[in-house]
Amino acid sequence: MRAGGLRTLIVGDLRRNAQHFILASIGIVVGIAAFTFFLALGSGVRNVVLGEIFPLDKLEVVPRTTDIDLGPLRVGMGKDTLDDQVAKSLGALPHVSGVFPKMKLTAPSTAVGGESLLGNDMRTELIADGIDPALVQDDVASGYAFKHFDDGVAELKACESDEGCDGKMEYCGLRPRWRADGSELTPAERQQRVCRHYVPVMASNHLVEIYNGTIRRAHNLPKLNPEFVVGLRFDLRVGESMVDASKKDKIIVERGRLVGFSARAIPLGLTLPLGYVGQYNVFYGSPEAASTYHSIIVDIDSKDNVAAVAKSVEDMGFDVADSGAEQAALLITIFMMVFGFVSVVIVGIAAVNIMHVFFMLIYQRQREIGIMRAVGATRANIRALILGEAALVGLVAGCFGVVLAFIAGALFDTVSARYIPDFPYKPETYFSFDPPLLLGAFAFAIGFCVLGAALPARRAARMDPALVLTGH
Amino acid sequence: MIRVRGLHKSYRSGDGSSQRVLRGVDLDIARGEFLSVVGRSGSGKTTLLNIIGGLDSDYEGAVEVEGKRLHEMTDLEASAYRNNHVGFVFQSFHLFDYMSCLENVMLPSLFDRKGGAAADARARALDLLDQVGIAEKASQPPMNLSGGQKQRVAIARALFNRPSMMICDEPTGNLDRRSGDAILELFRALNQEDRITLLIVTHDPLIADAATRCVRIEDGQVREDSGASVRASDEDGGADGGVDAGEGAFEAEERA
Numbered sequence: 001m002r003a004g005g006l007r008t009l010i011v012g013d014l015r016r017n018a019q020h021f022i023l024a025s026i027g028i029v030v031g032i033a034a035f036t037f038f039l040a041l042g043s044g045v046r047n048v049v050l051g052e053i054f055p056l057d058k059l060e061v062v063p064r065t066t067d068i069d070l071g072p073l074r075v076g077m078g079k080d081t082l083d084d085q086v087a088k089s090l091g092a093l094p095h096v097s098g099v100f101p102k103m104k105l106t107a108p109s110t111a112v113g114g115e116s117l118l119g120n121d122m123r124t125e126l127i128a129d130g131i132d133p134a135l136v137q138d139d140v141a142s143g144y145a146f147k148h149f150d151d152g153v154a155e156l157k158a159c160e161s162d163e164g165c166d167g168k169m170e171y172c173g174l175r176p177r178w179r180a181d182g183s184e185l186t187p188a189e190r191q192q193r194v195c196r197h198y199v200p201v202m203a204s205n206h207l208v209e210i211y212n213g214t215i216r217r218a219h220n221l222p223k224l225n226p227e228f229v230v231g232l233r234f235d236l237r238v239g240e241s242m243v244d245a246s247k248k249d250k251i252i253v254e255r256g257r258l259v260g261f262s263a264r265a266i267p268l269g270l271t272l273p274l275g276y277v278g279q280y281n282v283f284y285g286s287p288e289a290a291s292t293y294h295s296i297i298v299d300i301d302s303k304d305n306v307a308a309v310a311k312s313v314e315d316m317g318f319d320v321a322d323s324g325a326e327q328a329a330l331l332i333t334i335f336m337m338v339f340g341f342v343s344v345v346i347v348g349i350a351a352v353n354i355m356h357v358f359f360m361l362i363y364q365r366q367r368e369i370g371i372m373r374a375v376g377a378t379r380a381n382i383r384a385l386i387l388g389e390a391a392l393v394g395l396v397a398g399c400f401g402v403v404l405a406f407i408a409g410a411l412f413d414t415v416s417a418r419y420i421p422d423f424p425y426k427p428e429t430y431f432s433f434d435p436p437l438l439l440g441a442f443a444f445a446i447g448f449c450v451l452g453a454a455l456p457a458r459r460a461a462r463m464d465p466a467l468v469l470t471g472h
Numbered sequence: 473m474i475r476v477r478g479l480h481k482s483y484r485s486g487d488g489s490s491q492r493v494l495r496g497v498d499l500d501i502a503r504g505e506f507l508s509v510v511g512r513s514g515s516g517k518t519t520l521l522n523i524i525g526g527l528d529s530d531y532e533g534a535v536e537v538e539g540k541r542l543h544e545m546t547d548l549e550a551s552a553y554r555n556n557h558v559g560f561v562f563q564s565f566h567l568f569d570y571m572s573c574l575e576n577v578m579l580p581s582l583f584d585r586k587g588g589a590a591a592d593a594r595a596r597a598l599d600l601l602d603q604v605g606i607a608e609k610a611s612q613p614p615m616n617l618s619g620g621q622k623q624r625v626a627i628a629r630a631l632f633n634r635p636s637m638m639i640c641d642e643p644t645g646n647l648d649r650r651s652g653d654a655i656l657e658l659f660r661a662l663n664q665e666d667r668i669t670l671l672i673v674t675h676d677p678l679i680a681d682a683a684t685r686c687v688r689i690e691d692g693q694v695r696e697d698s699g700a701s702v703r704a705s706d707e708d709g710g711a712d713g714g715v716d717a718g719e720g721a722f723e724a725e726e727r728a
């Protein structure tokens with residue numbers, strides 16, 4: 001049969017029976033719309049959760065604390081220290097593209113500041129991590145720096161005010177009270193004002209999201225835009241705690257400055273260059289503290305290799321910190337499967353409906369089918385005709401379904417933007433209409449229509465032309 | 473050209489019993505013959521023609537066309553045979569009402585595996601409509617046409633792929649006298665000028681007279697009726713015959 005001929009017949013038939021097909025395909029439209037909507041929602045939410053909240057292309061290696069594996073061959077003894085040696089061997093693992101040690105600030109500390117932003121100074125117990133500055137260089141705001149300035153004592157330039165010092169990372173302040181070796185400066189030395197470097201600090205977007213989403217509204221404070229928060233100055237008081245009784249004579253007071261936001265910064269707390277944290281930990285602890293890490297971030301070249309790297313890490317005797325990403329991913333997958341299944345059921349029922357309509361139509365059109373056979377149509381031609389009609393119905397229904405899903409998604413986003421209060425990581429759009437999803441939706445619509453028409457097409461193809469033409 | 477030997481055909485009815493319609497039909501048809509087939513209503517004329525035309529393959533016996541057994545043809549071959557070698561004309565026209573007359577005539581081109589340009593098919597269809605005398609109706613749907621005009625469209629369609637044989641099942645059964653005569657003239661011309669073999673089932677004595685040969689189906693077998701002048705309709709005492717004639721009377725020429 002000529003392709004053009006088939007098209008002519010299909011289009012003609014669809015036009016004649018448009019009403020039947022419209023009714024029959026409503027189910028397909030609704031099902032495809034539901035399918036597209038929920039899967040786009042699922043993958044949109046997955047993008048936010050896995051892309052922004054729990055990035056999946058890195059692992060956090062931590063010492064193995066307890067070893068419950070008591071198998072006869074493996075009396076596991078997890079190593080409990082992460083040092084440069086371990087970092088090096090982690091870096092040598094296949095698929096690992098970067099290794100970044102991380103150290104917790106073990107001394108109690110507080111931060112005071114925020115008047116410029118919030119109208120009042122706030123004091124907060126500070127949780128801080130030190131990381132390899134290389135890890136976050138891309139996220140440092142322009143004009144700022146994130147590194148260990150390692151201020152000496154002697155060579156600092158004297159100054160009267162901040163104007164006498166250089167750039168965004170310096171201020172005019174008092175000398176540090178202790179030298180690196182732990183000895184104290186004389187009171188006279190401590191009266192001199194010199195140009196000092198701010199302790200650069202990075203924060204996680206989580207912090208802003210949580211502040212904007214919850215704390216802000218609870219305390220009626222202004223909404224923060226991360227861009228305007230960068231540059232914030234505050235006092236960093238290491239050795240002082242709001243809860244513990246502090247040894248007042250051993251408090252290090254520094255000026256800190258927020259130099260940027262990074263997904264690699266710790267979610268709740270501030271992130272400092274590793275050098276500072278090592279220095280503070282040594283000051284309040286032992287000399288080994290400078291080279292003992294609490295965890296090591298391992299960058300992996302692709303999401304697909306995360307499992308393999310995690311396996312190697314465990315084989316080395318370390319654990320992988322649970323980021324929550326796996327549970328989140330599982331939840332989203334379950335959500336997508338449940339709603340995907342519901343959509344499949346809707347489309348499946350619609351396909352049965354399509355089948356009924358086609359059975360009715362081929363019964364109505366049996367004389368025409370007989371005529372086509374008489375003028376030379378093969379059984380295969382008749383089958384192709386019916387299936388072609390079904391495919392076209394599926395394509396059109398798929399288009400309407402996808403458009404409906406787009407509209408519903410846009411509506412959902414609009415309602416969310418206007419009426420749902422901010423919450424952490426509230427996205428501008430909840431949907432990700434990826435090309436493969438749309439292709440899948442069309443294939444699904446066409447596939448089920450063709451499937452529904454399969455039996456009617458078979459019956460039409462097997463119809464006895466002599467019988468239908470003589471009308472017995 | 474066509475050789476039928478020992479053809480048996482029975483229909484199974486709903487209650488499981490079977491009705492033997494053709495019981496050992498032997499028939500030879502030569503190229504260029506104008507054969508009229510007569511017989512009582514229900515005697516199996518339509519059944520025989522459908523088998524010869526390749527529309528019905530559920531039978532016993534042998535039907536050969538140009539030495540090739542229809543029975544052994546695949547669906548594709550049988551379809552090609554209907555498409556290229558046979559032109560069907562039916563009593564009730566069997567046109568597509570949602571297509572124009574031109575599209576109806578072009579219908580066989582859609583299923584022609586030899587393929588041809590759509591433009592050529594159009595030209596051919598217009599030509600044929602002109603030949604059967606209704607070129608001016610080309611763009612209209614057949615429902616606006618009179619019975620005689622509809623049958624001309626159907627004949628044009630049957631002629632589309634230059635068949636060697638036309639199988640016509642009571643082609644004038646639904647037509648009034650005048651239209652019937654005109655259609656008969658068309659057939660005569662096709663047979664004499666274009667050498668198309670004609671197999672016409674008819675109750676119309678004029679057609680039976682015009683035929684070069686007449687066969688009668690009786691008791692499921694073929695009886696040669698060399699005297700073509702025998703009045704076919706007289707033999708057809710059945711109720712069907714009466715209805716056929718009555719239906720024809722309703723069709724008024726040039727109703728459109």
Ligand SMILES: Nc1ncnc2c1ncn2[C@@H]1O[C@H](COP(=O)(O)OP(=O)(O)O)[C@@H](O)[C@H]1O
Pocket residue numbers: 466467470472483484485491493511512513514515516517518519520
């Ligand atoms: N498809 C069929 N199923 C059952 N019986 C049929 C069928 N076609 C024809 N018959 C029966 O076979 C007999 C012959 O039919 P047919 O060939 O149409 O006769 P004619 O054309 O001579 O009037 C009739 O009795 C008719 O009822």
Ligand SMILES: [Mg+2]
Pocket residue numbers: 517518519641
């Ligand atoms: Mg008949």
